[in-house]
Amino acid sequence: IMLTQSPATLSVTPGESISLSCRASQSISTNLHWYQQKPNESPRVLIKYASQSISGIPSRFSGSGSGTDFTLNINRVEPEDFSVYYCQQSNSWPLTFGSGTKLEIK
Amino acid sequence: QVQLKESGPGLVQPSQTLSLTCTVAGFSLTSYNVHWVRQPPGKGLEWMGVIWNTGGTRYNSALKSRLSISKDTSKSQVFLKMNSLQTEDTATYYCARDRGGPFAYWGQGTLVTVSS
Numbered sequence: 579i580m581l582t583q584s585p586a587t588l589s590v591t592p593g594e595s596i597s598l599s600c601r602a603s604q605s606i607s608t609n610l611h612w613y614q615q616k617p618n619e620s621p622r623v624l625i626k627y628a629s630q631s632i633s634g635i636p637s638r639f640s641g642s643g644s645g646t647d648f649t650l651n652i653n654r655v656e657p658e659d660f661s662v663y664y665c666q667q668s669n670s671w672p673l674t675f676g677s678g679t680k681l682e683i684k
Numbered sequence: 685q686v687q688l689k690e691s692g693p694g695l696v697q698p699s700q701t702l703s704l705t706c707t708v709a710g711f712s713l714t715s716y717n718v719h720w721v722r723q724p725p726g727k728g729l730e731w732m733g734v735i736w737n738t739g740g741t742r743y744n745s746a747l748k749s750r751l752s753i754s755k756d757t758s759k760s761q762v763f764l765k766m767n768s769l770q771t772e773d774t775a776t777y778y779c780a781r782d783r784g785g786p787f788a789y790w791g792q793g794t795l796v797t798v799s800s
Binding site for chain 2 (some may be wrong): 609611613620621622623626627664666668671672673674675676677678
């Protein structure tokens with residue numbers, strides 16, 4: 579299953595609210611997870627199963643979607659949010675990741 | 685707490701075999717699955733394979749012919765072996781534990797460079 583993330587890069591000002599997209603090549607129900615990766619760090623899971631929150635992750639991160647279209651929302655971007663975001667599906671083998679969206683400061 | 689740590693050679697010659705170890709703490713390998721994920725420099729993430737808590741394995745078909753994952757439960761270690769390495773196998777290699785879906789815990793990663 580291919581996951582297509584858009585945009586590849588998003589330039590925003592801190593305080594803006596944004597949405598990142600992840601589209602699957604076939605239906606994956608809600609078996610979609612979102613990660614954040616900062617430079618020289620391991621990825622960190624932000625949202626599981628499309629919309630379920632993760633303990634310890636700020637409430638400004640939320641997810642939605644099912645089937646083939648998914649969205650990660652960040653409500654009022656903070657300076658520490660500038661990093662790369664990946665989606666990943668666990669619906670079928672092989673497990674796959676999207677190519678990532680880089681969130682950068684405008 | 686849950687910890688995973690990868691170790692292995694930083695440099696491997698082309699055509700040689702890569703051997704990595706993931707040493708875990710804070711959980712038992714008889715209860716949780718451990719995956720290997722790699723990331724070429726400046727690029728995205730690629731899932732390589734998993735060893736189940738039961739000891740079974742599943743591999744990415746793109747790597748299946750070259751890849752082997754095993755474990756020593758008594759030592760809390762998971763092993764990755766991949767043969768016939770090429771320059772495109774240069775990457776940071778991560779081990780990660782799932783939580784019934786997402787990769788909830790990750791190691792720090794180990795950079796492997798394939799070069800003569």
